[in-house]
Amino acid sequence: MTKNTLDPENRLLYGDSLQAPAGYRFDAGVATTFSLDFETALAVPVSLALFAADNREEILQHPIALLEGAERIAGRLAVFAEAGQIHAAHTQQSRLCSLLEKVIVEVKAPKEGSFHPKIWALRFKPLDDEGDDLLRVLVLSRNLTRDRSWDVAVRLDGRRTRQPKAQNRPLHALLSTLPNLAVGAIAEEQRALAMELAEDMRFAEWVLPDGCEKLEFAVNGLGGRPWQPQECTRIGVVSPFCDDDALETLANKARRSAEVLISRPDQLACISEEILDNFERVAVLDEMAEREDGEETELMAFDGLHAKIIVAEHSWDTRLTLGSGNATTPAFISGRNVEFFVTFTGKTSKLGSIDTILGEGGFGRLTRTYDPGELAAAEASERAAERVLLFARRALARGGLTIRCEAQPAEGPGSWRLWLVPPGEGITLAGIDQVRVWPITRGEGHARDAKNPLESGQPLDLGVIPLADVTRFIAIELKEQATGRTVLFSTGLPIEGLPAERDVAIMRSVINDRKTFLRYLRLLLTALGDPFSAALAAAGNGTGAGWAMSVADDEPMLEELVRALCAKDGRLDAVDRLMTRLSEPSSAGIDPIPEEFRTLWQVFRSALEEAGHGR
Template identity: 45%
Template sequence: MRDNAALDPENRALYSEILRAPAGYDLDAALATTYTLDFETALVVPATLAFHAAENRQETLETPLALLEGLERLSARIAIFCEAGRIKAVPKGANRLTALLEDTITEVTAPRGGAFHPKLWLLRFVPIGGHGAPRLRLALLSRNLTTDASWDLSLSLDGTVGGAIHDQNAPLVDLVGALPGLASGRPTPDHVATMVAALAEDLSRAAWEHPEHIRRIGFAVNGLTDQVWRPQIGRTLGVVSPFVTDGALQALCRGVDPASATLVSRGEELALLASETLTRFGRTLVLDEMAETEDGEESEQPSRGPVPARGLHAKAFITERYSSTEITIGSGNATAPALIGGQNVEVFATLSGYTSQLGTVEAQLAPERLGRFLREFVPYAPVTSPQEDAAEHRLEQVHRALAATRLVLRCEADEDGRIQLHLSAADQVTLPDNMSLRIWPVVAGIEHGINVTVLNAQEQLLARLALRDVTRWVGVRLRDETTGLEQHFTLGTELTDLPEARTAEILRALIENRDAFLRYIRLLLGDVSEAAKALFAAGQGGSHSGVFGNNKDTPILEDMVRALSGDGRQLRDIERLVTRLSDPDTGQSEVIPEEFLQLWETFRSVIREDRRHG
C-alpha cells in the first residue's frame, strides 16, 4: 500500500511476488483456497515456488522438466482446497503431470449449502540455517487459481510466529482448521491434514506487519456457522463488487445518504437490480470498455496505461467511520449468500487507518486513481431467456449431484499391460430427460470417454490407457439437448488398485533420452534459481555437455563432489531418479548413460559409508 492510494491500479503485485520466500528463508509449507481451479495454474505454482526465475507462466508450462522438479520438490508441502466440481475441464487432454497433483488438491463443499468461495494463500517460511522463528505470509485475494486475467485486488501480510495467541487471527484459524473436514467424496490425505493443523497452530500465534497508514486489521469468515458477518458502514459507502443482489446492497447502504454512496459493478449485474436499489447510490459505475482486452492477454501498453482485464473481479467495501477510513477486501461479493444468509464460505480482512492518511471513499475512487478506468452505468433492459435460465438451473442441479457423490476409478491391468479404468459411484445419479453426460479420463481427452445415462455402484468400463496416462481426474460434459447449453468441468475420484510404477512411467515419458536426463541432473545439482534460468533458456531443445562437461559448463562430476559436502539432498534426489528410471532387475536404463551409472555406483558407496558413520 502506497501513501493513501490503497485502490490505485498503479499499485501492482505479481502473483510470483506473493509466493516468493523472504531473503534467508525457504518455503516450508503452503496452503491455498479457491473456488475454481485449472490444472495449468496448479502445475505452475510448485515451479514458481521452487524456481524464483520462473516469472513467465507460458515459459514455465513449456519447460516440462521444471514443472516436474517443482512437483517433485514441493507437491508434498502444498495443499490446495477448491470447490468440488469447479476444476476446469480439459477436453483436448491434460498434461500427464496432473497425476502428481492428486494429493495436493482436495475438493471440498461448503457446510451450509452455499459455495466454497474463499481465496487465500498461507505460506510458512523457515530460516535457511535452521536458527530463528518461522515467518508466515497471508495473502487474501479476489481471484481464483485460474488463468483468468481480471481486475483483482489482493492484500499480502508478512508476520512472525511467536509464543502468544493473537485473538484477531481466530476467524482465520477456524477456517484453516476446518478445511480437512470439508472434503467431498475423497478424504483429505493424512499428510495434508497434519500440515494444515500445524499451519493453523502457527497462524494463531502470528503477529502481522501492518501496511503503511494501517492502524488495525480485523479478519472475518462466513459460512462455517450460522453467525453472519458483514462490514460496519459509517457515513459514506463505496462498494466494488462484480456480483450484486438487491437484498445485500440495501442492507449495506441502510442509513447512508445516497449522495455519499458509490457502487461499482458489472453492467449485466446492475441491469438486473431493482430501481429502488439503484436510487440508493448517488453513483453507479462500471469498468470502462477501454480498460479491458477481449482475450485477457498481457497488454503491451506502459504501466500508466489500461490494466489488462477480462472484466471486474475485485471486491471491496469502503466506508468512513468517525475519524477513520475502513477498507474491507476479500472473497465476498455484495450478495445475499455471501453477506446476508451466510451460505457461502467467504474470508474478509478490514483495514483501518486515519482518514487524513488513508483517504476518503471519494479519494479512493477519484479520477486520478481507480476512477480513471470507470464510467457511469447507463441503465438498459437485460435480455433474458426463461428457457435458457431453466436449462442452466437443471444443469447446475446435476452438476452439484455429480460433485457430491463419491466416484471411484478402479484400475485393472490387462494382458497387454494397459490399465482398464472401471468407473462407479457411491450414490446414484440419474440424468433428467433431454440431458446427456459424457465422462473421460482427463489425460486421454474427451474422444476417449463414454456416454453415461446413470451412475451408480455398478462399474462401467471408462477407458483402457497406458499406465503413465492414468490419473484420478475425469472430465465431464453435461449437455441440455433442448437448448444446446453445456457445462464442462473436472471431477476427482478415488483411484484404487493403482500400480506403484505409475510415477516412474511418467518420469520415463518426460525424460525420454540421455540429453533430457543430463539436463535434469544439472537441475538437481545446480543452485535453484540459476539452474532454472538455464533450463528455461534451453527450453525443450538444446544438447547436453556430457557427463564430464565442456568449457562452457561446470562438469557434472564436479557438482556431484560438491554436493557431498552439503546436506545430501541433491544426491538423494539423484538416487530417487536413477532408481525410478532403471530396470529393477538389471539396473540398466535406456535414458541413463552407462558412464553415469558407473560413476553413480561410486557415489552410492560413499553415501552408504557416510550413513554408517552418521
C-alpha cells in the same frame, strides 16, 4: 499503503507473491479457491519451490520444472477447492496433472452454498536453518485460474510469536475446518498439514501495510452470524456479482451516503432501479480497461471485473475490506457461502478515502458510468439452465463416483483399463440430456456416453490406456435439456487399484532421453534459494555444454556434485531418489541415464551411505 491504495498501476504478480523471500525456502502451504485449472495449479509448485515468472505460460514451457516442482512440494502443499469447479479441456491434458492428485482436495460448504474463500497460508524456513520461520498469508479475490480479470490481493508477512492473537481467530477457524469439508476421504498428511499451519497462523504477528493501524480477519459460512461491514458515514462497493438484498444492506450501512457501486453490466441489469438509486454513482469497468494498454488478448474463461472491495469512511478513519465475498445474499446475509475477508483500518489522510481509492485518482479511472439500458437481464430460461447444470455437477462431484483400474497384459505391457463406477442406486440427473466423460489425460476423442450408466448405477468402461495416462481426474461434459447449454468440468475421484509404478511412468514420459536427464540433473543440483540458476537449468541454458551432451570429462558436473556433497543440503538425496526411480524394473523404454554418469554416481552414492543418507 498510501493515498494511492489499490492504484491500478500497482501490480502484484501471483508468482512473486508465492516465492520464498531471499534467504528462505518454501516449507509448507495451504490454499483455498473456488475454482482452479490444472495448468495454473501445475505452475504453482514451480513458483513456490523453484522460480517465479512473469506469466504462467513461461513456466508451462518447461516440463522438467513442472515435474521437479511437484516433487519438491510433495506432502507440503494442499489446495482446497469447491467440488466440481475444476476446469477441464476438450484437448488432451498433461500427464503431469495427475501428480496433483495428492495436492487438490475437493470440498463443499457446510450450509450447501459455495466454498468461495481465496487465501494462501505459507511457511518459509531459513536456508541456513537458523532463525525464525517466516509466515505469509495472501488474501485474494482471484481464483487459481488463468483469467486476466481485474482482481485485488494483499500480502502479509509475519512471524510466529509465543502468544495467540485474537485477530487471527477467523484465519485459524477456516484453516482448521478445511479437512472436515472434504467431499471424500482426505489423506492424513493433508489433514495434518492444514492443522499445523492453522496453529502457526493463530500465533502470527503481521507486519501492517503502510497507512494501516490495525487489521481484522473475518470468515463467513462456518457458523454463527455472518460478518458484515460496520455502520459508517459513507460507503463505496466494488462487486462483480450482486443482488438486491445485499446491495440494500450495504447501502444502509452508510448514515450519510452510499457513494459508488462498481459492478458488471450483466449483473446490474438484474438489479432494481430502486436499489441502484441508493448509490450516488453506479459504474462498470470501461471496455478499454479490460485490456492492458488497449492490447488485444486471447479469449479467456473470465474477463473484466473480478475484484471485491468495500471502502467505508467513519469520522477520521477509513476501513478497507478486501476478500472473496461478492455483494450477494449467500455471502453477506444468509452466510451459506464460505467467504474470507481482511479489513484494514487507518486514518483517511494516510490510507485514503472513497474518492482517492475508488475515484478518478484510483480504481475509478478504469470505469465509466453505467447505462441502465445497455444490457438486458438474462432470460429466465438461461438462469434455470444454469441452476440445472450447477445441481448436476454438484451431484456428480459429491455423488460417490469411483474409478477402478485393471491391468490388461493382453493389450500390451503397461496397459490398463479404467472403469467409472457409480453408486449402486445411481445418481439422479434431472434436466440433463447428455453426459460425456473421459480421463483428462486422453482428451475428448476418448469420450464415453455416461448418462444411462450413471443413473442406473452400472460401471462404465472408459477403455484401455497407457500406465502414464492413468489418472483419477475425469472430465465431464453436461448438456442441459431445455436450452442445450453445456458445461465442462473435472473432478478427482477415489481410485481403486492404482498401480504403484504410475508416478514413475509419468516421470519416464518426461525424462525420456539422456539430454533431458542431464537437464533435470542440473536442476536438482541448483542451490536452494537460487531461482535464477533454477530457471536457467529448466530452460536448458547456462554454461557447461557437457550438461546437455555428455558427462565424459565434464568438469562442471563433477564440481556441482562435489559442492552438493559438501553442502549436505539434500540435493544429492534428491539425485539418489531420481536414480532409484529411473532404475526400477518397471521403468520401461529407453534408459535415459548415461552409463558414464552411472559409474560416476557410484562414488557419490558410497559417500552418501557413509554419511547415513540414501537407501
